[in-house]
Amino acid sequence: MINIKEIKKQLEQANSLCELEALRINLLGRQGVLNSYLKDLKNLPLDERKKRGEELNLIKEELECIISKKIEAINRSLLLERLKKDSIDPYLPPFPINIGRMHILNRVINKIIHVLERLGYEAVEGPEVETEYYNFEALNMPLHHPARDMWDTFYLNNGKLLRTHTSPIQIRAMEANKLPIKIIASGRCFRRDNPDASHSPIFHQIEALYIDKGVSFAHLKGTLEYFARSMFGREQKVKFILSYFPFVEPGAEVAVKCVICKGRGCITCKQTGWLEILGAGMVHPEVLERQNIDYKIYSGFAFGMGAERIAMLMYGINHIRHFLDNDLRFLNQFKYNLED
Numbered sequence: 001m002i003n004i005k006e007i008k009k010q011l012e013q014a015n016s017l018c019e020l021e022a023l024r025i026n027l028l029g030r031q032g033v034l035n036s037y038l039k040d041l042k043n044l045p046l047d048e049r050k051k052r053g054e055e056l057n058l059i060k061e062e063l064e065c066i067i068s069k070k071i072e073a074i075n076r077s078l079l080l081e082r083l084k085k086d087s088i089d090p091y092l093p094p095f096p097i098n099i100g101r102m103h104i105l106n107r108v109i110n111k112i113i114h115v116l117e118r119l120g121y122e123a124v125e126g127p128e129v130e131t132e133y134y135n136f137e138a139l140n141m142p143l144h145h146p147a148r149d150m151w152d153t154f155y156l157n158n159g160k161l162l163r164t165h166t167s168p169i170q171i172r173a174m175e176a177n178k179l180p181i182k183i184i185a186s187g188r189c190f191r192r193d194n195p196d197a198s199h200s201p202i203f204h205q206i207e208a209l210y211i212d213k214g215v216s217f218a219h220l221k222g223t224l225e226y227f228a229r230s231m232f233g234r235e236q237k238v239k240f241i242l243s244y245f246p247f248v249e250p251g252a253e254v255a256v257k258c259v260i261c262k263g264r265g266c267i268t269c270k271q272t273g274w275l276e277i278l279g280a281g282m283v284h285p286e287v288l289e290r291q292n293i294d295y296k297i298y299s300g301f302a303f304g305m306g307a308e309r310i311a312m313l314m315y316g317i318n319h320i321r322h323f324l325d326n327d328l329r330f331l332n333q334f335k336y337n338l339e340d
């Protein structure tokens with residue numbers, strides 16, 4: 001017969017999970033002690049078999065209960081031992097957690113796109129490596145056109161070039177889209193400029209293009225006034241200065257009241273009180289005609305700006321280099337979203 005007392009004693013003395021598991025297998029496993037008794041039941045007379053069976057089942061339940069309690073006790077003592085060894089001080093301050101955030105330039109670009117999206121513009125992108133056709137010819141600058149000098153261009157060995165502005169995206173949109181067109185094109189641009197405080201060989205442009213029946217300069221003015229106020233504050237004043245770009249007619253530079261001196265005159269605005277923020281104009285009929293858009297029915301405007309310049313004016317950043325340096329002392333100044 002099973003010596004239950006002895007078994008309980010053995011279980012009680014087990015002090016590791018390994019030891020306990022070995023005992024469990026020996027007692028309750030398929031080849032275990034209890035099973036061998038259960039197998040022998042069939043040799044007993046019926047009435048004894050029933051009684052004995054019940055007894056064995058009770059023993060089995062009891063042993064299972066003892067073992068699970070013992071496992072719990074061993075685990076608890078192991079945990080206490082570990083806690084004693086690696087003591088935790090809940091009053092220590094936690095390690096600082098550095099959470100990444102979007103680069104200030106990207107945030108400014110997103111804000112510009114967001115403002116224009118509210119007016120129904122759709123954001124599109126295009127390739128950085130372009131052909132002469134998209135970068136110049138289609139924009140009313142045939143070969144040897146003097147205006148090409150305005151863009152010092154990086155040419156590639158395969159005859160292509162690095163786009164000098166995002167305007168090629170406008171041409172691609174005119175080719176692909178059905179009219180009307182209302183897009184924002186943004187991305188990296190490249191020019192062989194000598195680097196200085198406001199010029200870098202790599203910079204970001206954002207442009208908008210709107211072509212529909214009856215689009216006029218008044219629409220352009222309204223759009224840019226809304227844009228300037230959304231970016232630089234409700235009271236912002238906007239000035240249009242006649243200017244030349246080959247792909248628009250008429251063309252204009254757009255200036256806002258100096259955000260640094262509020263129009264009184266300072267070094268940033270060269271004492272004029274105004275800051276030019278973007279170039280704009282009515283899309284040149286030549287450009288429309290090239291894309292088979294009937295300029296007698298359709299008209300449109302375009303405007304474009306350097307994202308770095310806008311960010312520099314919004315945050316008083318004094319050198320374009322800071323955007324590329326990845327200096328955390330600079331980047332960490334801009335901890336919050338622009339909408340905050």
Ligand SMILES: [Zn+2]
Nearest residue numbers: 258261266269
């Ligand atoms: Zn100023």
